[in-house]
Structures are given as structure tokens and as C-alpha cells.
Amino acid sequence: MNIIEIKNLSFSYREDFHALNNVNLTIRKGEWISILGHNGSGKSTLAKLIVGLLKADKGDIYVDGILLTEETVHEIRRKIGIVFQNPDNQFVGVTVEDDIAFGMENLNFERSLMINRIEDFSKKVDMFEYLKKEPHELSGGQKQRVAIAGILAMNTDIIIFDEATSMLDPKGRESIMDYIKKLNEEGKTIISITHDMKEAVNSDRIIILKEGKLLAVGETNTILNDKETLNSSNLELLLPLKLLYKLDEAKIKNEKVKDILWQLSLNK
Amino acid sequence: MAKTTQTVLDAHANRPKTALRNILVIVVLVVLISWSSAILDFSGINDQGIRIVKGILYALVDPNRDWLFTLESYGIPYLMFETVSMAFLGTIAGAVLAIPFAFFASRNITGNWGSYGGSILVTMIRTFPVLILGLMFIKVAGPGPFAGVLTISVSSIGMITKLYIESIEDIDKGILDALDATGATTIQKIRYGIIPQLSANFISVAIYRFEINVKNATILGLVGAGGIGFTLIAAMGAYRWSDAAACLWGIVVVVLLVEFFSTKLRHKLITGE
Numbered sequence: 399m400n401i402i403e404i405k406n407l408s409f410s411y412r413e414d415f416h417a418l419n420n421v422n423l424t425i426r427k428g429e430w431i432s433i434l435g436h437n438g439s440g441k442s443t444l445a446k447l448i449v450g451l452l453k454a455d456k457g458d459i460y461v462d463g464i465l466l467t468e469e470t471v472h473e474i475r476r477k478i479g480i481v482f483q484n485p486d487n488q489f490v491g492v493t494v495e496d497d498i499a500f501g502m503e504n505l506n507f508e509r510s511l512m513i514n515r516i517e518d519f520s521k522k523v524d525m526f527e528y529l530k531k532e533p534h535e536l537s538g539g540q541k542q543r544v545a546i547a548g549i550l551a552m553n554t555d556i557i558i559f560d561e562a563t564s565m566l567d568p569k570g571r572e573s574i575m576d577y578i579k580k581l582n583e584e585g586k587t588i589i590s591i592t593h594d595m596k597e598a599v600n601s602d603r604i605i606i607l608k609e610g611k612l613l614a615v616g617e618t619n620t621i622l623n624d625k626e627t628l629n630s631s632n633l634e635l636l637l638p639l640k641l642l643y644k645l646d647e648a649k650i651k652n653e654k655v656k657d658i659l660w661q662l663s664l665n666k
Numbered sequence: 667m668a669k670t671t672q673t674v675l676d677a678h679a680n681r682p683k684t685a686l687r688n689i690l691v692i693v694v695l696v697v698l699i700s701w702s703s704a705i706l707d708f709s710g711i712n713d714q715g716i717r718i719v720k721g722i723l724y725a726l727v728d729p730n731r732d733w734l735f736t737l738e739s740y741g742i743p744y745l746m747f748e749t750v751s752m753a754f755l756g757t758i759a760g761a762v763l764a765i766p767f768a769f770f771a772s773r774n775i776t777g778n779w780g781s782y783g784g785s786i787l788v789t790m791i792r793t794f795p796v797l798i799l800g801l802m803f804i805k806v807a808g809p810g811p812f813a814g815v816l817t818i819s820v821s822s823i824g825m826i827t828k829l830y831i832e833s834i835e836d837i838d839k840g841i842l843d844a845l846d847a848t849g850a851t852t853i854q855k856i857r858y859g860i861i862p863q864l865s866a867n868f869i870s871v872a873i874y875r876f877e878i879n880v881k882n883a884t885i886l887g888l889v890g891a892g893g894i895g896f897t898l899i900a901a902m903g904a905y906r907w908s909d910a911a912a913c914l915w916g917i918v919v920v921v922l923l924v925e926f927f928s929t930k931l932r933h934k935l936i937t938g939e
Contacts, residue, residue: 451843472849480847488844490858500858548848614708 539570756818
């Protein structure tokens with residue numbers, strides 16, 4: 399079942415430059431989809447359009463069957479949570495528990511329910527010990543985990559990670575990727591926006607955007623095997639994948655080595 | 667010859683030719699200086715002028731102590747308190763009045779045309795020197811500190827607005843996006859997204875302007891708009907140098923104190939240290 403349908407979507411920040419040009423896309427319920435592309439390819443614009451932070455010039459977006467309009471935008475935002483790139487930008491509470499409560503307050507959750515959910519979801523992202531802490535006492539990764547807890551507490555079906563790991567150190571990045579994986583296994587639909595292929599290899603499908611257009615959409619394995627498309631995307635390929643391509647070019651057919659490189663490419 | 671040396675020599679040979687421009691700048695400067703000097707009367711410094719300067723300098727060592735250390739309404743502490751109060755109230759009013767002007771003139775809020783219109787308005791306010799505004803407000807409110815407060819508030823709007831605009835145009839929209847995405851209302855976006863980003867800068871600008879306004883408030887008395895300036899000009903007019911020196915000491919001490927605390931406070935606000 400499709401949870402998001404995007405039809406003929408176009409958007410421009412200025413008249414002579416299309417940030418997105420006639421994009422068509424469907425995202426299935428419960429899948430983990432990675433949107434890859436260079437800076438300026440339109441990835442974040444797409445995310446902002448899906449949650450109604452930007453208004454499309456052309457085209458339609460359906461979320462769970464509801465057409466995104468000015469009237470339905472608030473209803474749609476109850477279904478989608480978004481974790482942004484800059485951890486400091488989304489921390490609005492005075493303390494961690496305040497911050498987790500913020501979204502629920504906007505949705506008029508009952509106080510007793512809010513308290514329970516703050517406890518449950520802070521535990522889920524391993525931030526229960528930090529509930530009384532202020533933002534300046536937390537690392538970037540911890541702030542992102544608080545943002546995730548806030549979204550989980552709002553009980554959204556879809557979570558968008560808009561380059562949510564790009565400002566984190568390797569440890570913080572790894573922990574967020576683990577949570578993404580866990581959340582997807584629990585049934586959340588995940589849209590992960592990144593320019594780092596390493597973060598995309600565990601997703602179900604990959605979408606590659608280039609200059610505002612869809613360059614490729616497909617199962618992760620299929621995209622990783624599509625050497626031509628990947629090369630034309632100008633994305634930085636993972637080293638094992640590069641080696642695999644080189645072996646192919648050199649017509650070296652050691653299947654065991656190729657299998658190891660393939661597994662390494664998939665972070666396994 | 668090494669390649670690097672050659673590159674440097676080539677760059678030197680290809681440098682922009684600026685000799686003609688430099689000569690032109692010098693010629694224009696010389697013409698402007700001669701032209702301006704033509705209206706000056708260089709008859710030298712007269713004896714009376716020297717006597718006045720001497721009088722003030724000697725009096726600075728021996729100011730009127732009765733005025734310096736009394737809390738009566740003619741004393742320097744009271745007059746400086748009145749002067750600082752005028753500056754304080756005028757700055758608060760100016761800092762608040764500047765907020766709508768600044769939002770109206772910020773490019774990221776009202777676009778190019780709105781910002782252009784707002785800038786013209788602010789520039790028009792800034793064209794009036796503080797003493798001219800003082801003379802105008804004395805006609806409106808009569809002589810005294812109230813006219814001074816009005817003068818300071820209006821004269822502050824221009825500079826404060828200009829500095830507010832810079833803060834508003836630097837606002838990080840990411841925070842507003844994040845708030846929008848969680849379903850925040852407009853009031854919440856202002857409360858959690860805009861005020862936290864702007865408050866420290868706005869307060870810092872207001873403190874900086876307060877520092878300037880304390881100095882402005884000391885001269886507003888010269889045109890009768892309250893504060894210590896009136897007593898100072900009266901003492902100088904009557905050649906009472908020790909009274910004038912007491913006023914000057916009051917001004918120097920207060921201005922230095924205000925500058926010291928304002929710098930500390932602004933540093934703390936901006937860096938959080």
C-alpha cells in the first residue's frame with residue numbers, strides 16, 4: 399500500500415532555476431527509502447514539500463490518501479515527523495522532557511498521557527537519564543535522539559531524516575543509523591535523505607536525484623549494481639563498490655572476492 | 667629562474683594599473699581641502715580663548731566639591747541621575763519603536779520593495795541631528811527632561827533599526843521549519859523560534875545605543891532639553907569654571923562607568939561567557 403504519492407511535482411526558488419522538476423514517486427507503507435543526491439539536487443526541497451513547509455509550483459502530494467493542501471497540511475503533519483540536519487535548530491524546550499513534550503502539546507495530548515510517553519520514548523532512544531538536562535549539556539547525537547523521541551511521542555507513521563546525521567561525529571551517526579533501522583523494523587515508514595551512500599545501503603529502495611530530476615529509483619541492490627547510473631550521479635561511491643566495479647572492468651572473475659566486496663558494500 | 671618567482675613577477679607585471687586613479691584621488695582631495703579651508707577664518711587663537719581653556723583646566727583640579735557631593739537637586743549626582751534616566755527611558759522607547767520598523771525593512775520579511783521603503787523611512791529619521799530634534803521637541807513638549815526623552819527615543823530609532831535589521835536578516839530559518847513541522851502556531855514560532863534568536867542581539871544593540879544616548883543626553887541640556895548640559899552651559903556662560911568642572915567630572919565618571927558595564931554586559935549577552 400502506498401503511503402505517499404507524488405505526482406508531477408515541480409518547485410522553483412527562483413524563476414530561472416527548477417529545484418525540482420516534474421518528479422513522480424510512490425513510497426510504500428513501512429518501507430525504508432533513501433533519497434540520495436548532491437547538494438542542490440533537490441532532496442531537502444522534496445522533504446519540505448512533503449510536509450508542506452514549501453508550496454509546490456505544480457503537482458500533487460498525497461499522504462495516506464490525503465491530498466496536501468493548505469487545509470490538510472496540519473492533518474498531514476500529524477502523520478509525518480521530520481528530523482532536521484542541525485540538532486540545535488529543533489531543540490526548543492528548556493530541558494529534554496520539555497522538548498519531547500513540545501509536539502504532543504501542539505496536538506493537545508492529555509498531561510498524564512504525555513508524561514507516560516515522555517518516559518517511554520526517552521527510554522527508547524536511551525535518553526531517559528537525561529530528561530532534566532538542558533540542551534547545552536548534550537552532544538549533537540543526543541539532541542538528534544531527543545528529536546526522534548519527540549516525533550515518536552507524537553505517534554507519526556512516517557519519519558523523514560533530512561541529512562540528520564551530517565553534523566554528527568561517527569559515533570553519533572552510527573547510533574542514529576541504528577535507531578533508523580530499529581524504527582523501520584517496528585513498522586515506521588522511513589524516508590532518509592542523505593548524500594552519503596553508506597547510509598543508504600541498508601534501505602529497501604534508493605532514489606537518486608540530480609539537478610531536481612529523478613535519475614533513478616529502484617531496489618537498493620539494483621541501484622548499487624547499476625554502475626552507469628551511479629557514475630552519472632556523481633555521488634561518492636563506497637570503496638568496496640568501487641573495487642567491485644574495477645574488478646568487473648578488468649574482467650576478473652573471482653566470485654569469492656566479489657562476494658566479500660558486495661557484502662562490505664552493504665555494510666555487512 | 668624558479669617557476670614560482672616567474673609567476674610572482676608575471677602577477678606583478680599584470681597588476682591593475684592604478685597610477686592614474688591615485689593621482690585623481692589626490693587632486694580631488696587637495697581641491698576639497700582648499701575649498702573647505704577658504705571659508706575658515708585663520709586669525710589665530712585669541713587671549714581670551716587661552717584664558718578660558720586655562721580656567722577650565724585649573725578648575726578640573728579643583729572643582730566645586732559642594733556640587734559634586736550633594737544629593738540636592740542642584741548637585742551633580744542628581745543631575746547625572748536625571749541625565750542617565752533620560753537616556754534610559756529614551757533608549758527603551760526607541761528600542762521598542764524600532765522593532766516594527768526593523769521587521770518592515772528586513773528583506774527576508776517584506777521582500778525587496780518593502781525593505782527598500784523601510785530603509786528610506788529609517789534614513790529619513792537618521793538625517794536629523796540630535797540637537798535639531800531636541801529643538802523641535804522643546805517646541806512640542808516645552809523645555810525639560812521630557813523633551814529630552816522624546817528626542818533620544820526618536821533619534822535612536824534610526825541606528826537601532828539598522829542594527830536590528832541585520833539580526834533579522836541573519837535569522838536561521840531552519841528553526842522555524844522545525845517548529846512548523848511539529849505543528850507550532852505562529853505565536854509559538856515567534857516565542858520559540860524568533861525571540862530566542864533575536865533577543866540577545868536586540869538587547870545588546872539597545873545597550874550600545876544607551877551608551878551613546880548617555881553622551882547625547884549630556885549635550886541636550888545645551889538646547890534646554892533637560893539633563894546636566896543645561897547647568898554646564900549656564901556655568902560656562904557665567905565663567906564659573908569650578909562649577910563647570912564639577913559637571914565635566916560628573917559626565918566623565920558616569921560615561922566611563924556606563925561604557926564599562928555596557929561592554930561587559932554586551933559581551934556576556936553575545937558570547938554567553
